[in-house]
Amino acid sequence: xxxxxxxRNKRKLEExxxxxxxxxxxxxSLDDFxxxxxxxxxxxxxxxxxxxxxxxxxxxxxxxxxxxxxxLEADALGGAPGVxxxxxxxxxxxxxxxxxxxxxxxxxxxxxxxxxxxVCCLAFASPGGxxxxxxxxxxxxxxxxSRGDNGFGYDPVFYPxxxxxTFAEMSDAEKDAISHRGRAxxxxxxxxxxxxxx
Numbered sequence: 755x756x757x758x759x760x761x762r763n764k765r766k767l768e769e770x771x772x773x774x775x776x777x778x779x780x781x782x783s784l785d786d787f788x789x790x791x792x793x794x795x796x797x798x799x800x801x802x803x804x805x806x807x808x809x810x811x812x813x814x815x816x817x818x819x820x821x822x823x824x825x826l827e828a829d830a831l832g833g834a835p836g837v838x839x840x841x842x843x844x845x846x847x848x849x850x851x852x853x854x855x856x857x858x859x860x861x862x863x864x865x866x867x868x869x870x871x872x873v874c875c876l877a878f879a880s881p882g883g884x885x886x887x888x889x890x891x892x893x894x895x896x897x898x899x900s901r902g903d904n905g906f907g908y909d910p911v912f913y914p915x916x917x918x919x920t921f922a923e924m925s926d927a928e929k930d931a932i933s934h935r936g937r938a939x940x941x942x943x944x945x946x947x948x949x950x951x952x
Contacts, residue, residue: 756780760811760821765906773939800875808879824874874934890937
């Protein structure tokens with residue numbers, strides 16, 4: 755068996771491959787299937803988007819596929835940016851623009867009111883259409899400025915609970931051990947290891 759990781763985000767792919775290295779399963783990416791159509795993530799929840807993407811790519815490639823939808827939910831913003839995390843600052847926006855918008859929205863929010871959580875939903879689909887989902891979350895707070903050069907997305911402004919460093923100031927191993935995506939991928943890894951003989 756080999757599994758397709760349904761993303762063209764280089765840094766997300768690197769992270770997922772790194773965490774899934776111990777599964778003993780070849781991991782392919784959408785780069786291996788350049789003609790695979792893009793899937794529009796237009797759902798209102800992380801789960802809807804992840805399931806749609808996993809099912810679509812699995813049906814097209816004929817291989818088991820894992821897809822994730824993930825994002826940041828700020829308490830003071832009613833859970834925003836949420837499922838729109840990647841495009842928070844508008845179509846074509848990048849990490850820097852999204853972070854700038856987030857910090858601007860939170861400019862008058864102080865202390866404990868800057869709480870937030872990262873959420874990841876992983877969907878694992880078979881070519882027949884069966885899907886299982888796995889979740890990971892990590893709580894923390896949003897800083898007032900970007901710090902650190904590692905990671906991607908909102909990592910430079912997110913301090914996980916109990917840490918004085920942002921995700922972007924941590925090593926890959928440190929982040930993977932506590933991150934939302936790391937937790938969800940470990941759940942998937944456990945499922946794959948226990949269902950291998952079924």
